[in-house]
Amino acid sequence: MELNGAESSLVLNNHLSTLNLRTELIMNCVLTDYETGITTPVQCNTVNGSVNLFTGQVTYQNYGYEPNHAAAYAFIALYALGFVAHLVLGIWRKCWWTLPTLAAGAALETVGWGGRLWSIKTWAWDINEGGIWTAEFGGFITQIVCLVIAPTFFSAANYVLLGRLITNTGPSYVSLHPQSFSVFFICADFVCLLVQAGGGGIAGTASDQEGSNNGGYIMTGGVILQLVVTAIFILVLCEWIYRRDHGLPAKRQYNPFAWTKHFSRRSRKQSSIVETRTSHTSAHNPYETINTFRMDSFSNEGYPKSGSRLIPNVESVQEPQTVRGHGHGNGARTQYQISEKKVKLMLALISIGTLLIVIRSVYRSIELLKGWSGPVATNEPLFIGMDALLMFLFVYLYAFLHPSLAFGGR
Structure with a gap:
C-alpha cells in the first residue's frame, strides 16, 4: 500500500527516477523504482534507530538524538530523593526558606527529567518524509522549561543564605545594605525566572521553527541575565569576605529600595528632621555617623539605614558572637550563636554552589544561542555532564551541608 508523503523524486544515474515507499504486513519497507520495476527491501520500524529511507541517515526530531533510557531513570530517582531530603530537612529543622528554593528546584529537576522519560515512552519511527524518529512534543518542552529554570531556585538559596550570614555575623562589612541584600538578589532572580519561563512558553506554543527558535533566544537572554546577577553576587560576596x-x-551602605520609604505611611507621618552629630557604636556596627538624618535612621538590628555617611571607628570593631536572625512565625526573632567554623562552612557551601551554577549557565547560554539543532544542544553526553551532573552535585551538597546547620530551628 502507498503512504502519504512517501513519494520522492531523486536524481539517479543522470535521469529522473520515482521511488515509492510502501510497507508490507510483515513490517518491512520496500523501495520501488517505477521506471525499472526494481524493488529493494529495507528495514522499516523494526530496529531502533532505523535510517531515513530517502537520505540514508538516521533523522531525529526535537532532541537530535534518542534520549538515554538509563540516564532518565537514574536522574529521576536521584532528584526525587534530593527533593524528599530537602523537604524533610527544611520542615524538621524549621529552615522554612529552603522549601521554596532548594526543595522547589529539586522538584523541577525531577519533573524535567520526567519530561525526558515521557519522550522516551512515546519514541516512535514516523514513516512520513522517509522516516523520522520523533516523540511527544509536550515531553520535549517540559524538560526544556523545567531544566532551564530549576537552577534559578538554587541561586535564590545562595542569595538567602549569604544574606543571613551577612546580617548575623557582620552587617557592616558590605556596601549593599544588609536589609535589602536578599530582597535585591531575589527580585533580580525572579526577573530571570520570568524571562526564561516566558521564552519557554513561546517556544512551546510556536507553530513553526522560527517561533521556536525565538523562544529559545528569549530563554538565552534570561540565562545570560542570571549570569550577570550572579557576577554581581560574587563581587558582593568577595567584598564582604575581604572586609570582614x-x-x-564599609564607609557607606547603599539601599536600592530606599525610594520605597516615600510610599510608606510611616515616612509620610515623619515630620521632624534632626541635624545632629550622633555617635552610634554597637557590636554589629561600630560607626560614628555624621549626617542629617531622620529619627528612624537606625534599624532595630543596630546598623544604620541607607543614606547615612559612615565613619568607622576601627578601634572599637569587634566580631559579633551573638546575632539576630529572622524568626519563625508571629514576627518573633531567633537569636543564633554561629561559630566561626560554621561561618566558613557556609561560605564554602555558597562558593562551590555558585561555581556549579556559573559553569552550568555558561553551558546553557552557548547551547541555546546555537539553536535547538546546534552541535551543543544535540550532544547528550555534554548535556549530562554540564547540566544534569552539576545540578545533582548542588542538590546533594546542600543536603549534606544543609543551611540549618547554622540557621536551623532545632
Missing part, C-alpha cells in the same frame, strides 16, 4: 577578614567596615 581585615576588619574594614
Whole structure:
C-alpha cells in the first residue's frame, strides 16, 4: 500500500527516477523504482534507530538524538530523593526558606527529567518524509522549561543564605545594605525566572521553527541575565569576605529600595528632621555617623539605614558572637550563636554552589544561542555532564551541608 508523503523524486544515474515507499504486513519497507520495476527491501520500524529511507541517515526530531533510557531513570530517582531530603530537612529543622528554593528546584529537576522519560515512552519511527524518529512534543518542552529554570531556585538559596550570614555575623562589612541584600538578589532572580519561563512558553506554543527558535533566544537572554546577577553576587560576596577578614567596615551602605520609604505611611507621618552629630557604636556596627538624618535612621538590628555617611571607628570593631536572625512565625526573632567554623562552612557551601551554577549557565547560554539543532544542544553526553551532573552535585551538597546547620530551628 502507498503512504502519504512517501513519494520522492531523486536524481539517479543522470535521469529522473520515482521511488515509492510502501510497507508490507510483515513490517518491512520496500523501495520501488517505477521506471525499472526494481524493488529493494529495507528495514522499516523494526530496529531502533532505523535510517531515513530517502537520505540514508538516521533523522531525529526535537532532541537530535534518542534520549538515554538509563540516564532518565537514574536522574529521576536521584532528584526525587534530593527533593524528599530537602523537604524533610527544611520542615524538621524549621529552615522554612529552603522549601521554596532548594526543595522547589529539586522538584523541577525531577519533573524535567520526567519530561525526558515521557519522550522516551512515546519514541516512535514516523514513516512520513522517509522516516523520522520523533516523540511527544509536550515531553520535549517540559524538560526544556523545567531544566532551564530549576537552577534559578538554587541561586535564590545562595542569595538567602549569604544574606543571613551577612546580617548575623557582620552587617557592616558590605556596601549593599544588609536589609535589602536578599530582597535585591531575589527580585533580580525572579526577573530571570520570568524571562526564561516566558521564552519557554513561546517556544512551546510556536507553530513553526522560527517561533521556536525565538523562544529559545528569549530563554538565552534570561540565562545570560542570571549570569550577570550572579557576577554581581560574587563581587558582593568577595567584598564582604575581604572586609570582614581585615576588619574594614564599609564607609557607606547603599539601599536600592530606599525610594520605597516615600510610599510608606510611616515616612509620610515623619515630620521632624534632626541635624545632629550622633555617635552610634554597637557590636554589629561600630560607626560614628555624621549626617542629617531622620529619627528612624537606625534599624532595630543596630546598623544604620541607607543614606547615612559612615565613619568607622576601627578601634572599637569587634566580631559579633551573638546575632539576630529572622524568626519563625508571629514576627518573633531567633537569636543564633554561629561559630566561626560554621561561618566558613557556609561560605564554602555558597562558593562551590555558585561555581556549579556559573559553569552550568555558561553551558546553557552557548547551547541555546546555537539553536535547538546546534552541535551543543544535540550532544547528550555534554548535556549530562554540564547540566544534569552539576545540578545533582548542588542538590546533594546542600543536603549534606544543609543551611540549618547554622540557621536551623532545632
